[in-house]
Structure formats: C-alpha cells, structure tokens
Amino acid sequence: MSSFKVLVVDDERDFLESLVRRLQRRSVDAAGVTSGEAALEHLEREKADVVVLDVKMPGMNGIEALRQIKQCHPEVEVILLTGHASVESGVEGLALEAFDYLIKPVKLDELIERIMEAFDRRKVVGELTGSPPPDQS
Amino acid sequence: MVKRLGKILHRLVNGNGGGGNRAHSDLKLRFREFKYLLRANNEVLAIIAEIEQQLAEGGQVGLDFLRSRYIAASAKVYKMIRHLNYISAGRYPLLEGAFHRIRADIDQILEEGGGSRSGVLVLPLEDLEPGEAHLAGSKASNLAELSRAGLPVPEGFVVTTEAFRRFMEFSGLGGQLRQAVMILEGSSLGEVEDFSRLLQQKILDAPLPPELEKELSEAGRRLAQLGARGLISLRSSAVGEDTQSSFAGLYRSLLGVPPAQAASAYRAVVAALYAPEAVVYRRRRGLLDQDAEMAVLVQAMVEPKASGVMYTTDPLGGGKGPLLISAVRGLGQGLVEGSVDPDLYRLERRHPPLLLDYAPGGQGESLGLAAQGLSRNSLDAAGREEPPLSEGQALELARLGLELEERFACPQDVEWALTGHGRLVILQSRPLQVLAARCGEAAAPEVEPLLVGGHTARPGAGAGPAFVVSPDAELKDFPDGGVLVARSSSPALAAALPRAAALVTDVGGVAGHLASLAREMGVPALVGIGEATKLITNGQVITVDAGAKRVYPGQVAELTGPEPSTALCRPRPAPAPYWHQAAGLINKLNLTDPHSPRFVPARCATFHDIIRYVHEMSFKEMFRLGDEVGRDPGGGALRLEAVLPFELWFIDLGDGLAPGVGTALKPEQIVSIPGAALIKGLMDPAVDWNRPRPVSLKGLASVFSASLLTPPKDGQVRDMGQRAYAIVSAEYLNFNCRVGYHFTALDSFCGNQQNDNYISFRFHGGAATEDRRQLRAELIQRLLTDMGFSVERTGDQVSAFIKKYPAELMLGLLEELGRLILFTRQMDMLMSGRPMVDWLAQAYAAKNYNLADGEEEGEPQ
Structure with missing residues (x-):
C-alpha cells in the first residue's frame, strides 16, 4: 500500500466502490465516503493526505465541502472530480485552492498520477508549515 | 525515523536553521507550481488542437462538444494564472480580469448560440437552415438541404439534439454515462457488451420528458397522415454520422412504425447510440462516448415499388469508375443488411447519363408494408422477371445522383425509393468513401523527394x-x-x-x-x-x-x-453556425510577439492569448527566482567538489541529485538531466581555463587588476571568491553565476515532453571598457546564433532562447553552453577590435578553446 492516504467522496455508491476498489488494486491506500459531511467526519477521525471530491452531491455540495476541508485541514490537497462540470464550479473550486479540477471520465492512470502529484505537493507544504504527513515508514 | 534524523543532522552540518529550510521548501513549492503550469499549458493546447480539428472537418460536432471543451479549458487556463501568480508572489493581478472578460464573451455567444432554436425539441425538415447539423444531426441536415433545393424528399421532422439532451438529463442517464465510461476503462469487450446492454435497457425503460412526449406524438400523428398506410419511419441522425465517420449501419432505422408507437421507437433509436458495436466503433475512431449526440429523423413512410442504393462513382474506381445503382423490389432493408442479392445497373457518368449494362440479381421475396409494420411477400416468376427500374427510371435516378454529387461537391452514397406512382425520392445522401485514390492527394509523383x-x-x-x-x-x-x-x-x-x-x-x-x-x-x-x-x-x-x-x-x-480528385473528395464546408465564434475566443492567437508593447494582459482577447502570455512570463519568473536565490541562497545548498573557476553550489528541488548525498557533492551525483549536461561542458578538459591567455596591452590597461587574467598565485581556484548556484530537479536546471564583473544565467527544462523543453540563457557585464564588453557580447551572440538559438543583444547584454527540441539535442546544447561560459570568461580583455570577434569565433568553431596556436601571428592587430 502507498505511504499516503486517499479519501474518495462521491454520492454514487456504485461509482465510489468501483473507484476505491480500483485504486486499492493499484496499491493506493484509499477509503470512500458518500457525502461531504461524512468526509469531514472521516478527516477528524482518520487523516488523509489527498481527497478526491465529487462536486454535485445532495446535502453539502463539493464546493462547500472543499471550503470546510481547507478551513479545518489546510494541509490536505483536494482534487475535484465531477461529472457535471461548469466554468463557475471550476473557477470557484480552484479559487478555493483545489489542487485540480478534473472532469469525468478520467483515466485511472491519469487520476493516480494527479493524486501522487497532490501528495508530493502536500509533503512540500508540510515542510513549509511544519506539519509533515504522518510518517508511515 | 532514520530519515528524519538524517534531516536534522543535515541541517546541523549545514549550519543553518529552520529559516534556510523554509526558503528551500518555498523554492521547491514554486518550482512545482511551474511544472503544473507547463502541464496545464500543454493540456490547453491539446484542447485547442482538438477544437480546431473538429471545426475544420465541419458540422461533426454539436454545441455540447464546444461547451464541454470550453469548460475543461477554462479550468486549466484559470489554473495557469493561479500558478503564475504563485510563482511570482502575485505579480500578475490583471490576468484574472482578462480571463473573466473572455469568459463572459464566450458565455454570451454560447447562450445565444441556440438563438431562436433554444429549447426547440421538434423541428419540421423544411424549417431547418444551413449550418444546423449540430441541432438536427448530419442525415437530417443533408436531407433538408435537398428539400430546399427542390429535390424529391419524403416529408418529415427532426427530434433535435436539444431534445436528446433533455431526455438524458430528465432520466438522469447523462451523469450515469459519464461515470460508466470511467468504470468501463480498460474493461474487456465482454464487459463493454454487458454494460451497453444494461444501458440500452435503461434507455428503453426511461420516461421521456412530458413536453417531449407530447410534441413527438402530436407531430408523429400529423405526419402519419401523409405516410403510406398511415405509418412513419424513424432514423438515427447523430451529430457526425454520415460524414467522414459514416457509422454506416451501426445506428438504427425503424420502418413502418404506427404513430402511437413513436415514443418507444424514439427510445429504441436513441438506445442504439450505445449498442456495443457503436461504442467500439467510436472508440476506434477516437470519438468519445460522452460526446455522442443523437437527433432522430422522423419521415412519412414511403411504400416503394422498388428501392436501393446508388453510388455516384465506383467506390473502388479511384473516382473514375461508372455510376452504380443497386435495386430491389419493395423495401430496401434486405439490401442494406446484405441479405438480398440486388439487381445492378451500371451507368456512364455524363450528362445525360448512359446505361452501360443491367444485371438481374437473385431476389426471391420482397419486403412490403402492412397495417402494423412490415410484411414479407415471395416473388413469383413474373415479379422476378420485371426489372425494378425501367431504363428511363434508372437514367432519371442517375441524373439525380450527379446533381447530388455536384451539390455536395463529393461522390455520394444515396438511398432512394421509387413510389407506387412512379416517383423517385431520396431517403438519404452521404459522402461516399472512394478507395484507391486518396482524398485530396494525387498518387505519389515520380520525382525523388528531398x-x-x-x-x-x-x-x-x-x-x-x-x-x-x-x-x-x-x-x-x-x-x-x-x-x-x-x-x-x-x-x-x-x-x-x-x-x-x-x-x-x-x-x-x-x-x-x-x-x-x-x-x-x-x-x-x-x-x-x-x-x-x-x-x-x-x-x-x-x-x-x-x-x-x-x-x-x-x-x-x-x-x-x-486535380479532379480534390474537387470530388473535399466536402464543401458547411456555413459556420454563429456559436463557432465562441471557438475563436478560445483558439485564436493574437499575442505572437513577446517584445511587442501589446504583449500585456489587457491585450489578451482569447484563452490562447492568455496561456501564451502566462507561458512566456513563467520563464521570466523562473529566471528571476534563480537570480534571487543566487543573491541569498538560504539553506540546503551543497558545494560541488570540482575544479572550476568559481565555487558551484547545488540546490535540489527534487530528484536532481542522487539519493544519499552527504555534505560533499561529486559531479557524478548530479542526476538532473540538464544539470549533468551543463557540468559535463563546464568540466570538459578540452577547455583549459586555468591557463594564462594572451592579453593585448590595451585591454590590460583598461581593467582593474592584471591578476584576473592569470591563475591565482596561491593556487586557489576561484574568481574573486564568488559562488555560482545551480538549482536542479530531475528535468530542470537554473544556473546563476555572478563571477567577476559579469553575470551569466541559464534556465532550462529538459525531459520527455518535447513540447516543454527549453533553454533560456543570459549574459551581461564584464570588467573591461564598454566597447570591449560589447565586442565580447557580439562574440557570444555569434556563437549562440551558430548553435541555433534565437538571440538578442543590446550593448553588452545578450539573451538567447531555444525551445521544443528533443531532449538529446537540448543536452548537446547545454554541454556546449558549459564550454562557452568558460571560453568567453574574461574574454572582454582580449577584445581589441571587431576582427577579434571573427578570429575568436573561428577559434571556437575549430575547438581551439585555449587559443593554443598562432597566438601572436593569428591575433589581428
């Protein structure tokens, strides 16, 4: 398993399970939750380095979840992954410091590459702010 | 834990506190932002190329295609602006304004793009206008053109792509499809088939939006009154179908449909968009599933005496063969499905056409209409004997075919029918793929290519x-x-x-x-x-x-x-719909000259302009960053153990140095691709910089100290105790050297992405008089130009740039720059006159770096 943790947030359970399973099969330490609220709870209990976040969800939407994640856990990198892309949500998300704004479908290789990059950035930000990712080695 | 201890030790040995490390981390972060910027730049360029290609092919894509590419591009353009502002600590506040301005313009065009057609679900064929293929699909739009030209076409209407979009949204299938494409990635054909069956079933079961259901059934009922036996037909008219990608036979046509079943027939035609063979075909042609848009053509049913297919030229005849008509008695479904051996007419292509020959086929039964659909009737001997078309009808049909070919400026594949009243109608006309001679290209000429x-x-x-x-x-x-x-x-x-x-x-x-x-x-x-x-x-x-x-x-x-084949093969461009202007606001490039006073954010009128500007400025900012570090390097620098005329210190941004480097750095531990290449040049034994050079007396008199020109007597290897810095990562190098009185800087990215590769080089200053410094700058300008750089010089300042070369060429240039830096060092002292520039340039070209031979006689004076 990877030395970093990924949390996938998507309200479509089929999609979520498939993505988490495929990430795990590729040795990415991934977990999944189905709402923004659950994501925030998860981050309180268990750390994650990178969050892959759906934008359009019932209840707390992805942009709001991003805002709160960045507020409570500024060191966590968030990749927005949406099937209902719009210019507004892209600009809003990126202005809120999302690492990237990706539009479904995305190839798994590409998604993993972005996740690794986001984790790499998270490490450097950790050096800068004095909050390195938990050492799992 | 061991790693962390190592870090602390490292910090102690290097004698700098957290502040130094902070600066190092900050530098690392900015460099990463630079890398993200480069990648986003390539991604936007790829989107631009895709839009251009699709629009150039004409009518192949719908408004949704442009909308989706615009959304993808906008996120990346916005990201690039953010990255540039991160690298430069917010030096480009005006860019965001330019971005939002362009965005507002594009939004307005896309909104008006539907124009009076916004929200139109059902549209009579005769109301369709040129350039509406994105709304009606290619098949309906071709037929509407024939109808406008007065050619015989059955009455009909089209259920638009707008209706399709509503249907997919209303049923929630659109979002599911996007997810599905992701889940299906890399899956086997079997899995694709299973899934596409599932998706097709979902479409067949999904309710239509009520307004669509209503309009479709009303229009269907009205149309059926004109159809034979009160029936209609529904045919696929996907955007991009029947063009260069023909989709021939992959989508569905339903014949003899009672109007009461219009809604379910509509769903069946739409569902065929996700038939396994269509999914596989699109994959092979590189057409993305999420871009597929289906309009449906609904026509009054024709009850034909005969029907068939006409090729306006033999598809294997290289555009020169005869016109071919295949014909069957009754409906033509069996013919296109290949289950019937049709009768064949060959005609000479001329005005008027001439029947060359007629060959009966082996049709045993014919397909006709019944009250609730289709019926098969076996043919008796008399029925089999009578040709489906009389000679006169065949000639008339051929004449229509040639007219179609002229109208569409391209050989045509035509589906036709002959009504019971002896009237010929065109059911469909699409470009014919002619083999043997390639479109728009003659056979290779006999001349040997250069x-x-x-x-x-x-x-x-x-x-x-x-x-x-x-x-x-x-x-x-x-x-x-x-x-x-x-x-x-x-x-x-x-x-x-x-x-x-x-x-x-x-x-x-x-x-x-x-x-x-x-x-x-x-x-x-x-x-x-x-x-x-x-x-x-x-x-x-x-x-x-x-x-x-x-x-x-x-x-x-x-x-x-x-050449005739060009005229035959190149489809005439369809008039561009209004919304194509939005593509211009993404694609056009106005800012082409970085030295123009107009190269400013306020002049950015398109996304392409913005990324061009941001890309150019990012190089400038990386240069500036290197310069700042050169003045105040902070912590984390390692000194290279090598004999050079200056101390060279390395700062690693990630994977630029071999793992496990201690406090002393050896040249072979530099794994940065561009960094290692530069060091190779700097350490080339052929350049013996530690050796006195001939100095003209006049040059000597104009400098501060003669000691600069000879090796230091104490044997220490340095120029006035100065340091040079190299900031490296695996594929990046920023070299900064203020030695003596001159300044050299080099910034380079060099890796697998050829499009990202560049070298930027600057030089200025010197210790001699101004005219001599300028002459040296001229020499450097000459050498860099010979190497292929585009070079600019003002006084004693030289800047040079080169980009987009393959890595191996780039590495050769970096090595050469290493030699050039040493060769031209202190050379200003030698610059007694312009002939010296020529002489030294020749010496360099001859690899006489040390000016070994003919120092006295060779030097012009």
Missing part, C-alpha cells in the same frame, strides 16, 4: 521559392507565395503565414502555436521534419505535400495543379 517525414500540421500541397528563416533574414522580405522554411515552429513567424504557399519546420509538433495558426489560415504545414533548413537552400523552388509528409525539389505539377 525530405520525407515530420508531422502533418495541416494537410494540402503548396509550391514556391523557399524562404529559409535565418538570423540575417527579415520576415518582411518573405516573398508572396513563398514556402516558409524555419528551424523552429516559432509564433514569431506567424506574420508571414498568410502569404505563404506552405510551411516546413525542422522542429515542432502539431499542438504548437504555429501549427494552430497554419490550420486557422489554411496553409499546408509540415512540422518537425528534422533537417529542412540544412537541406533546402534559400530561393530554391520546392513543393510541399504536407498530407503525404514529403518535400520535392522544383514544382511538382501533379500535386499543385488543379
């Missing part, structure tokens, strides 16, 4: 005198109708493009700015061919066949003259 290879940036052929771009040549001298031959695909050449017959470059890819411009301006362009500037001489007449990737000497008439 050059073969490269990438077709824009197909077509052009001939004229070559204009080889060199540092001495001015673009304003470019002759009208000349062929532009250049080393790199620099956008600076854009000015000459509209007058060019063709473009050839040594280096560059199809996603580059210049390639985009060539497509936009319709100039045949062949890029990245390798050695065009070496093998083609200025003024030589050449012919470029960009599509075939060949350059011929002289004028090759077969390629450039008028």
Whole structure:
C-alpha cells in the first residue's frame, strides 16, 4: 500500500466502490465516503493526505465541502472530480485552492498520477508549515 | 525515523536553521507550481488542437462538444494564472480580469448560440437552415438541404439534439454515462457488451420528458397522415454520422412504425447510440462516448415499388469508375443488411447519363408494408422477371445522383425509393468513401523527394521559392507565395503565414502555436521534419505535400495543379453556425510577439492569448527566482567538489541529485538531466581555463587588476571568491553565476515532453571598457546564433532562447553552453577590435578553446 492516504467522496455508491476498489488494486491506500459531511467526519477521525471530491452531491455540495476541508485541514490537497462540470464550479473550486479540477471520465492512470502529484505537493507544504504527513515508514 | 534524523543532522552540518529550510521548501513549492503550469499549458493546447480539428472537418460536432471543451479549458487556463501568480508572489493581478472578460464573451455567444432554436425539441425538415447539423444531426441536415433545393424528399421532422439532451438529463442517464465510461476503462469487450446492454435497457425503460412526449406524438400523428398506410419511419441522425465517420449501419432505422408507437421507437433509436458495436466503433475512431449526440429523423413512410442504393462513382474506381445503382423490389432493408442479392445497373457518368449494362440479381421475396409494420411477400416468376427500374427510371435516378454529387461537391452514397406512382425520392445522401485514390492527394509523383517525414500540421500541397528563416533574414522580405522554411515552429513567424504557399519546420509538433495558426489560415504545414533548413537552400523552388509528409525539389505539377480528385473528395464546408465564434475566443492567437508593447494582459482577447502570455512570463519568473536565490541562497545548498573557476553550489528541488548525498557533492551525483549536461561542458578538459591567455596591452590597461587574467598565485581556484548556484530537479536546471564583473544565467527544462523543453540563457557585464564588453557580447551572440538559438543583444547584454527540441539535442546544447561560459570568461580583455570577434569565433568553431596556436601571428592587430 502507498505511504499516503486517499479519501474518495462521491454520492454514487456504485461509482465510489468501483473507484476505491480500483485504486486499492493499484496499491493506493484509499477509503470512500458518500457525502461531504461524512468526509469531514472521516478527516477528524482518520487523516488523509489527498481527497478526491465529487462536486454535485445532495446535502453539502463539493464546493462547500472543499471550503470546510481547507478551513479545518489546510494541509490536505483536494482534487475535484465531477461529472457535471461548469466554468463557475471550476473557477470557484480552484479559487478555493483545489489542487485540480478534473472532469469525468478520467483515466485511472491519469487520476493516480494527479493524486501522487497532490501528495508530493502536500509533503512540500508540510515542510513549509511544519506539519509533515504522518510518517508511515 | 532514520530519515528524519538524517534531516536534522543535515541541517546541523549545514549550519543553518529552520529559516534556510523554509526558503528551500518555498523554492521547491514554486518550482512545482511551474511544472503544473507547463502541464496545464500543454493540456490547453491539446484542447485547442482538438477544437480546431473538429471545426475544420465541419458540422461533426454539436454545441455540447464546444461547451464541454470550453469548460475543461477554462479550468486549466484559470489554473495557469493561479500558478503564475504563485510563482511570482502575485505579480500578475490583471490576468484574472482578462480571463473573466473572455469568459463572459464566450458565455454570451454560447447562450445565444441556440438563438431562436433554444429549447426547440421538434423541428419540421423544411424549417431547418444551413449550418444546423449540430441541432438536427448530419442525415437530417443533408436531407433538408435537398428539400430546399427542390429535390424529391419524403416529408418529415427532426427530434433535435436539444431534445436528446433533455431526455438524458430528465432520466438522469447523462451523469450515469459519464461515470460508466470511467468504470468501463480498460474493461474487456465482454464487459463493454454487458454494460451497453444494461444501458440500452435503461434507455428503453426511461420516461421521456412530458413536453417531449407530447410534441413527438402530436407531430408523429400529423405526419402519419401523409405516410403510406398511415405509418412513419424513424432514423438515427447523430451529430457526425454520415460524414467522414459514416457509422454506416451501426445506428438504427425503424420502418413502418404506427404513430402511437413513436415514443418507444424514439427510445429504441436513441438506445442504439450505445449498442456495443457503436461504442467500439467510436472508440476506434477516437470519438468519445460522452460526446455522442443523437437527433432522430422522423419521415412519412414511403411504400416503394422498388428501392436501393446508388453510388455516384465506383467506390473502388479511384473516382473514375461508372455510376452504380443497386435495386430491389419493395423495401430496401434486405439490401442494406446484405441479405438480398440486388439487381445492378451500371451507368456512364455524363450528362445525360448512359446505361452501360443491367444485371438481374437473385431476389426471391420482397419486403412490403402492412397495417402494423412490415410484411414479407415471395416473388413469383413474373415479379422476378420485371426489372425494378425501367431504363428511363434508372437514367432519371442517375441524373439525380450527379446533381447530388455536384451539390455536395463529393461522390455520394444515396438511398432512394421509387413510389407506387412512379416517383423517385431520396431517403438519404452521404459522402461516399472512394478507395484507391486518396482524398485530396494525387498518387505519389515520380520525382525523388528531398525530405520525407515530420508531422502533418495541416494537410494540402503548396509550391514556391523557399524562404529559409535565418538570423540575417527579415520576415518582411518573405516573398508572396513563398514556402516558409524555419528551424523552429516559432509564433514569431506567424506574420508571414498568410502569404505563404506552405510551411516546413525542422522542429515542432502539431499542438504548437504555429501549427494552430497554419490550420486557422489554411496553409499546408509540415512540422518537425528534422533537417529542412540544412537541406533546402534559400530561393530554391520546392513543393510541399504536407498530407503525404514529403518535400520535392522544383514544382511538382501533379500535386499543385488543379486535380479532379480534390474537387470530388473535399466536402464543401458547411456555413459556420454563429456559436463557432465562441471557438475563436478560445483558439485564436493574437499575442505572437513577446517584445511587442501589446504583449500585456489587457491585450489578451482569447484563452490562447492568455496561456501564451502566462507561458512566456513563467520563464521570466523562473529566471528571476534563480537570480534571487543566487543573491541569498538560504539553506540546503551543497558545494560541488570540482575544479572550476568559481565555487558551484547545488540546490535540489527534487530528484536532481542522487539519493544519499552527504555534505560533499561529486559531479557524478548530479542526476538532473540538464544539470549533468551543463557540468559535463563546464568540466570538459578540452577547455583549459586555468591557463594564462594572451592579453593585448590595451585591454590590460583598461581593467582593474592584471591578476584576473592569470591563475591565482596561491593556487586557489576561484574568481574573486564568488559562488555560482545551480538549482536542479530531475528535468530542470537554473544556473546563476555572478563571477567577476559579469553575470551569466541559464534556465532550462529538459525531459520527455518535447513540447516543454527549453533553454533560456543570459549574459551581461564584464570588467573591461564598454566597447570591449560589447565586442565580447557580439562574440557570444555569434556563437549562440551558430548553435541555433534565437538571440538578442543590446550593448553588452545578450539573451538567447531555444525551445521544443528533443531532449538529446537540448543536452548537446547545454554541454556546449558549459564550454562557452568558460571560453568567453574574461574574454572582454582580449577584445581589441571587431576582427577579434571573427578570429575568436573561428577559434571556437575549430575547438581551439585555449587559443593554443598562432597566438601572436593569428591575433589581428
């Protein structure tokens, strides 16, 4: 398993399970939750380095979840992954410091590459702010 | 834990506290932002190329295609602005305003794009206007054109792509499809089939939006009154179908449908969009599933006496064969499905046509209409004997075919029917794929090509005198109708493009700015061919066949003259719909000259302008960053253990140095690709910098100290105790050297992504008098120009740039720059006059780096 943790947030359970399973099969330490609220709870209990976040969800939407994640856990990198892309949500998300704004479908290789990059950035930000990712080695 | 201990030790040994490390981390972060910026730049360029290609092919894509690419591009453009502002600590606040301005313009066009058609779900065929293929699909839009021209076409209406979009949204299938494409990635054919069956079933079961259901059933009922036996037909009319990608037979047509079943028939035609063979076909053609848009053509049913297919030329005859008509009695379904052996008519293509021969087939039964659908009737001997078309009808049909061919400027594949009243009607007409002779290209001429290879940036052929771009040549001298031959695909050449017959470059890819411009301006362009500037001489007449990737000497008439196959094969461009203007606001490039006073955010009028500006500025900012570090390096620097005329300190941004480097760095531990190349040049034993040079007396008198020119007597290796810095990562190098009185800086990215590769080099200053410093700058300008850089010099300042070369070429240049830095060091002292520039340039070219021979007699004075 990877030395970093990924949390996938998507309200479509089929999609979520498939993505988490495929990430795990590729040795990415991934977990999944189905709402923004659950994501925030998860981050309180268990750390994650990178969050892959759906934008359009019932209840707390992805942009709001991003805002709160960045507020409570500024060191966590968030990749927005949406099937209902719009210019507004892209600009809003990126202005809120999302690492990237990706539009479904995305190839798994590409998604993993972005996740690794986001984790790499998270490490450097950790050096800068004095909050390195938990050492799992 | 061990790692962390190592870090602390490292910090202690280096004698700097957290502050130094902070600076190092900050630098690392900015460098990462630079990398993200470069990648986003390439991603936007890829989107631009995709939009251009799709629009050039004409009518293949819907409004949704542009909308989705616009959304993807906007996120990446916005991201690039954010990255640049991060690197520069917010030096470009005006860019965001430019971005939002362009965005508002595009939004407005896309909103108006639907125009009076916004929200139109059902549209009578006769109301369709030219350039509405995105709304009605290609098949309906072709038929509407025939109808406007007065050709016989059955009555009908189209259920628009707008209705399709509503249906997919209303049923929630659109979002599910996007997810599904992701889940299906890399799955086997079997899994694709299972899934597409599931998806098709979902579509068949999904409710239509109530307003669509209502409009469809009303229009269907009205139309059925005109149809034979009160029936209608529903045919797929997908966007992009029946064009270069024919989708022949992959989508569905339903014949003899009672109007009460219109809704379920509509769902069945839409569902066929996700039939496994259609999914696989689109994958093979590179058409994305999420871009598929289906309009449905609904027509009054014709009860034909005979029907069939006409090819206006033999598809294997290279455009020169006869016209072919296949015909069956009754409905033609069996013919297109290949289950019936039809009767065949061959006709000579002339006005009026001439019947060459008629060959009966083996039709045993015919397909006809019944009250609730279709019926099969076996043919008796008399029925089998009577030809489906009389000679007169065949001639009349052929005449219609030639008219269609002329109208669409391309051979046609026509579905036709003969009604019970003896009237011929056209059911469908689409471009015919003619084999044996390629579209728009003649067979290869017998002339031996001068050059073969490269990438077709824009197909077509052009001939004229070559204009080889060199540092001495001015673009304003470019002759009208000349062929532009250049080393790199620099956008600076854009000015000459509209007058060019063709473009050839040594280096560059199809996603580059210049390639985009060539497509936009319709100039045949062949890029990245390798050695065009070496093998083609200025003024030589050449012919470029960009599509075939060949350059011929002289004028090759077969390629450039008028040729019938071009006229036959090139489909006439459809009038561009209004919303194509939105594509211009993404794709067009206006900011081509970074030195122009107009190269500012306020002048950015398109997304392409913004990324061009941001890309250019990012180099500047990385330079500036290196300079700042050179002045105040902070912590984390390691000194290279090597004999050089200055101390060289390395700062690693990630994977630039071998793991486990202690406090002393050995040259072989530099794993940065560009960093290692520069060091190789700096340490080349051929350049013996530690050796006194001949000094002209006048030069000596004008400097502060003679000691600069001879090795220090104490044996210490340094120039006035100065340090140089190299900031490296795996594929990046920023070298900064303020030694003595001059300043050298070098910034380079060099890796697998050829499009990202560049070297930027600057030099200025010196210790001698101004005229001597300037002469040295002239020498450096000369050497860099010979190496292929584009160079600018003002006084004693030189700046040089080169980009988009393959890595191995870049590495050679970096090594050469290492030698050049040492060779020209303190050379200002020698610069007694302009002849010295020539003399030293020749010495360098002859690899006489140490000016070993003929120092006295060779030196001009």
